[in-house]
Amino acid sequence: MNALIIEDERLAADKLQKLLTELEPDITIVSRIESVIDAINWLNSHEAPDLIFMDIQLDDGVCFEIFDTVKIDTPVIFTTAYDSFAIKAFQVNSVDYLLKPIEKVALFKALEKYKSIYQSRAAISEKLKSIPNQFQTSYKSRFFVKIGTHFHTISVDDIQCFFIQERAVFLRTNQGKKYDLDHSLDQIQQMVDPASFFRINRNYLIHISAIQDIFSYSANRLGVKLKMMDHLDMIVSREKVTDFKNWLDR
């Protein structure tokens, strides 16, 4: 377990670290921080720890200033000598509120509480993530579409891309025909094989074999052109560029 200690008194931090090491021999104290400003800088430049211990009164202000500046999803155990901040502490991800001098039993209980809530939650969410993979071994091979009073079925290999236009979702075939669908683009993305289809941005889910050209659009961004298609907004969003390159090169 990786823990961060935010505490302005060295001796208080020493004591907490000593108790933690006794109770959790596997714990790693990733850093000890004494001020609001250092906490903000640290949290902005490091991977989030598993747990944060936080004193309320710090060298240069009250710890809640940190939450106003950095988004913190990590559970927090607050430590304080005597304060009326408990209510405020519960508005953030607090596991517990420890009073100084910190008693070993109280710290033990706080750690147990953390484990029962957050570690089991993490385990469950891991399991939930793997469920779709277990069930969805086969991807959709055809889409059923309606044109006026006629019905068609279109093979997935015949589809160039799926896209959103004026809030409606369409598929476009290799022949340049366009059909509207009832599913959302997010749903379709789950249905089709990710080896063949890639969601380049919010509006486009494209097939690998439909790509005619890829060009650099601006620093860190790529543009895509599909065969026989002249849409100009097919830009790979910045945060997806790396995944997109990996997908092209798998």
Next chain:
Amino acid sequence: MREEKLIFQYETLKSQVNPHFLFNSLNTLSSLVATDGQLSEQFINKLSSIYRYILENRDIDLINLSKEIGFVNDYFFLQKIRDNGKIDLIIDVKKTENYEILPISIQLLVENALKHNSATREKPLAIKIYQESENLIVENALQPKMHLEPSSKTGLKNLSERVKLVLNKEVQIESGNGIYKVKIPVKQIQ
């Protein structure tokens, strides 16, 4: 008049037996005992002196300046162990035996300075205490904590009223050029 005085005494007691200070000190001590027995003993002695001073002197109007300075030194000794390297107190007052001051007054000003100002390793806080004729001055660089909720200033307000009541003089506050100064009257012993 009697009633007013009682209120001040009560406020002093309430603010001085500051639970935050007491529990933080106990926490520091519980860390210290494991590593430094001698310093722990000193810490306990100073902590006792502080509380004894408050209990014994909170009812009196004036106390010898040398005793009040001694009390401030004890108080700061504990703070310095806790805030190791981030705060400093410079006292430059001579002939303290010849003056009297309101008890627990300088300490309150020092505590206020610590409470409202940022004191980090990169930017420590220095507090100076010195005398100018009939006034004692507690001075610090103005480096306010971030977005501190506005202070009620109860402690300072009560102190001003006590000074007026006892010495018939004013506490003066000067703030400018990055310096914060409180001037508190002292009384020369005849």
